[in-house]
Amino acid sequence: MGSLFAFTLLGLFTGAAYAIMASGLVLTYTTTRVFNIAHGAFGMLLSFVFWDFTQRQGVPTWLALVLVLGVVAPAIGWFIQRFVTRGLGEGPVSVALVVTVGLLVGLIGLAQQLWPPEPRVLLPFYSGTGWKVGDTFITAHQLITLVCAVGVAVGLYLLLNRTRIGTAMRASVDNPELLKLFGGKPDRVAALSWAIGISLAALGGILLTPVVLLDYYALTLLVINAYAAAMLGRLKSLPMTFAGAMALGILESLAVGYLPTDGFLSSFRPVIPALFLFAIVVLMPQAQLRIGQVKGIVTAPLPTMRKSLGSGAVLLAVAFVVINVVAPNQVLLIGVAATYAMVMLSLVLLTGYGGHVSLAQFTFAGVGALTYAKLDEPNLFGLAMAALVAAGVGALVALPVLRLTGLYLALSTMAFAVLMDKVVFNADFAFKFNGTLAADRLSILGVRIGKDTSYVWFMVLAFVLLALALLVLRRGALGRLLIAMRDSPSACGTLGLDMRWFRVGLFALSAGIAGLAGGLFAGLRGTVGAADFLYFQSLLVLLLAVVFGATSVTGALLGGTALMLLPELQASSPQLAGLMFVVIGFGAVLLGRDPNGLANHLFKVARWVGDRVAPGLDERLQSLLPRGGGRAGSADGADGAVDVPLVDVPGAGAGPDARVIEKVV
């Protein structure tokens, strides 16, 4: 009984630190409706800053604390609200998520660049000091953590209930527009909550660093603990968030005390927050549909079928030439690019068309790869199995979130990715800890595609077929439904659409596509392991998909190629490794507001060139070319017809094209 008390007490201390972090997250989310996935990453960065102040610059601890919590953190919070997240709350949830995931990746890169990997120690406060309570030794640091949590709770209570700006903060939770009408200043409220929120992230991070160590990723992942705790209060209630944080802390502590120290069960300890999160999500009540159409979504133009087929054929031909020309080791890289591009196609379906965000897409590829590697002599049926298993797992992830909104789905996927990465992929029935599985090349109708060049070309073919399938789907009734659900869920509901199962189906289909890519990837590599499917990879996949354009298959192709090049660039200049993340992360922050990405800009340039150059060409070549032929050559794979491409109309002229450009611009 004594040890139960001890573990509970210890859990309370960790829970207190989680509570501090989580309350910052809730504060920023409720007042600005921007869910900051990078909350833990800010805590991480500021813990490094604190380390730098105290250990490298020799600033006294108290002064460093005042500087970090009182100056640096609030300044960053203000800056981020003012220049990055402002206005994101009114847009689609997916955009806010992508932008903050961009922040997360960018901050990790920034930390790696500023403080290159080396062992760093941040000692607990008053290290060595402590008291014995019963058989338990309580350190001064733990006591300080608890005192800080109580201080934060009281401080927030007083701020929200006893001050004018606090009342405005609470009002902006209910209705920011109304607050503006009544003379409140939502911008000031938002800036203040972000300043306080980031400061609380910093405090939580600094207090937890002696427990989780000064590590880029471990501290960043604390955001999962924070939002798991916050979900108990539906991401809104601060008291419930504190309760959730304490419960999570105690649960973790009990897991440390009572779970066996070896075997499969032991690996569950690091993923208690993820499991806690799923448990709460299952118990949450049905969410109400929100009225209020999501504005400002512009869809990338949909190419005509003829153009899609043409582009596909060109891509296959180009790939064939390139594969047979480049050095043998580079052939495999093209296969890797095709894998990434296919995973990004799954995001075109889910995010580009459906408006949902998954932070676990590469994990589903891992599930596909695992299934594939388990098969002897895999054939097309085996590849289908890989896709089906991944789709099934995808459905399992989406099921508990069935009744909730897209934000919860995205948050669950991140917890799921970490769960798979840390536990399932390392389990004995999967890749085993630090282990790999051998995977054979694919056989079609009894013929094994053994040669690298043939296999990689087959992967490119798979990409083209998937892309064409997606375009056909987008054109049909399902595509229209997806767009309709993204534009106005409440209108879909009042027209009689049960979106819950539809969403599960969509998520499963998207996971299946990723699983298929994973299966092909396993065959390409020959051996695959858990290290190939780290959760972080899913974040990069999402960011590059959005940067290059999550609404078009061209974007997926470009994004896949870029993601393949990333490790190559990092390897060629290791001193800039962190900088790559900074570029990708902050690139996504800049471009995340437009999910059509760089691909759409390419289309625009192509069309602009087409409109400027083609008329002149037409005049000259009128006698040589059939009408419209001059233009078709210059437009890069995309036709202007938005949403009405029922039939291919060759030579429709510049009229409709020009109109579309106006709208897209």
Add this chain to the structure above:
Amino acid sequence: MALLEVDDVVVRFGGVTAVNRATFTADRGQITGLIGPNGAGKTTCFNVITGLQRPTKGKVRYRERDVTGWPVHKRAKHGVGRTFQRLEAFGSLSVRDNVRVAHEIHGGPLAWFGRSRTNIEALLDRVGIRDYADERADSIPTGTARLLELARCLASDPKLLLLDEPSSGLDETETDAFGELLVELAAEGCAVLMVEHDMDLVMGVCDEIHVLDFGEIIASGAPAAIRSDPKVQRAYLGYSDDDADAGRDSDTSVIEAVTS
């Protein structure tokens, strides 16, 4: 029994009571008006009827069944259709595709492959937006978008039609045509429940009118009775014919419509 019965419904948001013990009905073949000043709780009533808002207390009965606990889509499947005050058109789809999606949702997977063009074109014609069929729905004028929402709703073959300020943004001719369309729909057996500020339209087409003020039904009856009801006049104008020396500062069109 009436097709729709709203029974003693209360909706509270925090400390604010948006709807207080509202009781009213709407029946087949009739056009029922729901009027009242801004913030009276009209749209909240619609949300309760369609399932977008759970009432704090009270019941909604539809076709003699208690549907209070039903999800939004189930009510829609059983014939409850609505349009929105703050437009909810599918902005990135064309006008035609907006209606087509509704048709496809209503018909289920079988309708996805069927050839239903004629139906859709007929609907676009009926509400008079055929000219806009190929435009993106977020690029058309507000009045047209309201008609689009009506067409979209009609594509799902509703038995109860809830229209939230359908005529705002329409000019006089369009409003007249719209009124005729409503009378036609009612004649076909549809129950129409309409929130509307255009008193000429409301008084012209409605069979029965319910007046909401601060969440409470303060009057129900035929247009003529509502027009002369002192409580209604007070709610709209701040005074009634019975009150002496009160100032006129409200919306003049409403004053004229109610008092003329």
